[in-house]
Amino acid sequence: MSMIRDLRAAVRPSLRHPLRKTPTTYTSYDPTRDHTASSAVVDCAVYRDGRRIDDRECLTPRGAMSQVRESGGFAWIGLHEPTEAEFAGIAAEFGLHPLAVEDAVHAHQRPKLERYDDTLFTVFKTIHYVEHAELTATSEVVETGEVMCFTGPDFVITVRHGGQGSLRNLRHRLQGEPELLAKGPSAVLHALSDHVVDGYIAVADAVELDIDQLEIDVFSPAAKGSTRGTDTGRIYQLKREVLEFKRAVTPLLRPMQLLSERPMRLVDPDIQKYFRDVADHLARVQEQVVGFDELLNSILQANLAQATVAQNEDMRKITSWAAIVAVPTAVCGVYGMNFDHMPELHWKYGYPMVLTGIVAICFTIHRTLKRNGWL
Numbered sequence: 001m002s003m004i005r006d007l008r009a010a011v012r013p014s015l016r017h018p019l020r021k022t023p024t025t026y027t028s029y030d031p032t033r034d035h036t037a038s039s040a041v042v043d044c045a046v047y048r049d050g051r052r053i054d055d056r057e058c059l060t061p062r063g064a065m066s067q068v069r070e071s072g073g074f075a076w077i078g079l080h081e082p083t084e085a086e087f088a089g090i091a092a093e094f095g096l097h098p099l100a101v102e103d104a105v106h107a108h109q110r111p112k113l114e115r116y117d118d119t120l121f122t123v124f125k126t127i128h129y130v131e132h133a134e135l136t137a138t139s140e141v142v143e144t145g146e147v148m149c150f151t152g153p154d155f156v157i158t159v160r161h162g163g164q165g166s167l168r169n170l171r172h173r174l175q176g177e178p179e180l181l182a183k184g185p186s187a188v189l190h191a192l193s194d195h196v197v198d199g200y201i202a203v204a205d206a207v208e209l210d211i212d213q214l215e216i217d218v219f220s221p222a223a224k225g226s227t228r229g230t231d232t233g234r235i236y237q238l239k240r241e242v243l244e245f246k247r248a249v250t251p252l253l254r255p256m257q258l259l260s261e262r263p264m265r266l267v268d269p270d271i272q273k274y275f276r277d278v279a280d281h282l283a284r285v286q287e288q289v290v291g292f293d294e295l296l297n298s299i300l301q302a303n304l305a306q307a308t309v310a311q312n313e314d315m316r317k318i319t320s321w322a323a324i325v326a327v328p329t330a331v332c333g334v335y336g337m338n339f340d341h342m343p344e345l346h347w348k349y350g351y352p353m354v355l356t357g358i359v360a361i362c363f364t365i366h367r368t369l370k371r372n373g374w375l
Contacts, residue, residue, distance in 0.1 A: 039086060040079045040080055040081060040082035040083070040086045040087070041060075041061065041077060041078070041079055042078040042079060042080050042160075042166070042167075042168070043076075043077075043078040043168065043171060044058065044059055044060060044061055044064050044075070044076075044077045044078070045058055045064065045075070045076055045171075046058045046064050046067045046068055046073050046074070046075050046076075047073050047074055047075075047076060047181050048071065048072060048073030049073070049178070049182055050177075050178030050179055050180065050181035050182030050183075051175075051178050051181070052175055053067065053073070055067065058075075061075070061077050061089075061090050061093055061094075062089075062093055064077065065093055065094065065155065068154050068155070069154075072154075073154070074153075074154045074155055074156065074184055074185050075154065075155045075156070076155070076156045076157075076158075076171070076185075076188060077090065077155070077156070077157045077158070078157075078158045078160070078167055078168075078171070079157065079158065079159045079160070080159075080160050080161075081107075081160070081161050082104075082105060082159060083105065084101075084105050087101060087104065087105055087159075090157065094119075094150070094152065094155055094157065095117075095119075096116075096119060096150055096157075097116035097117070097119065097121070099116070100114065100116055100119070100121040100148075100150065103121070103123065103148065104121075104148045104150075104159045107146050107148075107161040108146070109123045109146065109148070110123065110247075110251050111123050111124060111125050111248065111251040111252035111255065112251065112255060113254075113255030113258055113259065118152060118153055118265075118266070119150055119151065119152045119266075120149075120150070120151040120152075120189070120264070120266050120267075121148065121149070121150055121151075122148070122149045122151065122189065122193070122255060123146065123147075123148050123149075124146065124147045124148075124149070124192070124193065124196045124252065125144055125145070125146060125196075125247070125248030125249075125252070126144065126145040126146065126147055126162060126196055126199060126248075127142050127143075127144060127145075127199060127200055127203045127245060127248055128142065128143045128144075128145065128162075128199075128203070129141070129142060129202070129203045129206040129207070130142065130143055135210055135213065135214060135234055135237075135238065136233075136234060136237070137233030137234050137236070137237050138237065139234075139237060139238075140241070141207065141210060141237075141238060141241035141242075142203060142207070142241050142244055142245050143162075144162075144244060144248060145160070145161055145162025145163075146160070146161040146162065147159070147160050147161075147167070147192065147196065148160075148161075149188075149189055149192055151185045151186065151188070151189045151266055152185060152266070153185070153266065154184075154185070155185065156185040156188045156189065158188075158192065167192070167195075170191060170192065170195050173191075174187070174188065174191055183268045183270060183271050184268055185266070186266060186267040186268045186271045186272070187268065187271055189259075189267070190271050190274055190275060190278070193256065193259070193275070193278050194277075194278050194281075196252075197252075197256075197278050197281050197282050197285065198281070200245075200248070200249055200282070200285045201281065201284075201285055203245065204245075204285050204288045204289065204292075207238075207241070207242065207245065207292060208288070208292070210238060211238065211292060211295060211296065211299075214231075214234060214235065214238060214299065215295075215299055217231065217234075218231050218235070218299055218302065218303050218306075219302070231303050232300070232303055232304070232307070235296060235299055235300045235303060236300070238296060239293065239296045239297075239300070242289060242292045242293055242296060243293070245289055245292075246286075246289045246290070246293060249282065249285055249286050249289050250286055250289070252282060253279070253282055253283060253286055256275060256278055256279035256282050257279050259272065259275040259278075259279075260272065260273070260275035260276040260278070260279045261276075316374045317374065317375060319374070320366075320369040320374045320375050321375075323365060323369070324362050324365050324366055324369075327358060327361045327362050327365065328358045328362065331354060331357070331358055335354065
């Protein structure tokens with residue numbers, strides 16, 4: 001009973017910033033050089049019986065793997081935006097598949113789970129909520145990053161792309177739970193997936209607040225006149241951001257179901273059952289995101305309907321005033337003709353009588369249209 005609490009306590013939501021493209025250098029791999037000493041390595045350690053081994057030799061991927069082969073345990077290597085040259089030595093040392101290596105280097109991948117021989121390759125899209133004082137038609141609401149995880153029998157390699165969202169805190173929390181790390185690399189994979197999904201939950205809650213505020217703004221009577229021209233742009237921008245969120249969440253659902261339902265030699269049976277918890281949370285987030293998209297569609301349609309109604313009201317007002325103005329225009333047009341024989345042309349009270357008639361007719365039309373709601 002305590003294991004799931006320990007697993008959940010070991011990971012907490014973390015937010016991500018967008019991917020930064022790193023120029024790739026194509027360099028052939030030389031086995032005589034220690035290419036594993038890469039500047040992209042953020043952290044490298046060996047864990048035995050759930051505890052980190054304090055040994056200087058473990059600070060490089062090659063040294064860490066030597067320790068694992070000699071004394072057991074597993075190595076956990078963390079990298080941040082490695083180039084192809086920086087990753088070549090590590091890929092050769094751990095026997096990573098070239099296709100997975102290419103995906104890890106170039107990033108911008110769809111969330112997925114693939115198996116290459118004795119290695120699982122998992123791609124996660126991380127989401128970071130961008131704080132903003134007010135939602136505008138150009139506001140950036142979410143930023144995306146990526147985390148790739150190579151899981152082998154005795155190693156875990158995490159490759160992170162994005163300006164922020166370090167996994168250092170996750171590593172430290174797991175190191176504080178040695179009974180979890182003792183389960184091997186699959187415990188790290190579970191903690192990472194739970195960490196990412198918890199981040200989705202936090203972002204979904206923040207996006208929901210934005211949608212609620214947008215809904216209030218759109219349907220608020222006080223805002224109808226002032227935001228008529230800007231609401232559509234704000235709705236469309238938020239809809240684009242929700243779509244980006246949806247692209248990160250929806251494809252990950254199938255990999256999490258596979259990890260929770262299908263027996264895998266690389267996943268400890270005691271850990272596998274807890275992937276169901278991650279899959280359940282992910283399914284709930286996915287339902288939220290789909291609901292956001294549908295709600296924004298409804299808000300957009302309602303906003304367009306409001307704009308159409310407002311345009312109809314404007315056209316009715318314009319038509320009403322045109323009808324009122326047509327009366328003096330017609331009368332003045334008739335009496336502006338240069339004919340000698342016209343009724344009341346030389347009558348003393350003709351001019352004030354015509355003006356009085358014009359005013360009376362216009363006033364009657366105005367009262368009638370106002371009573372009918374046209375003015």
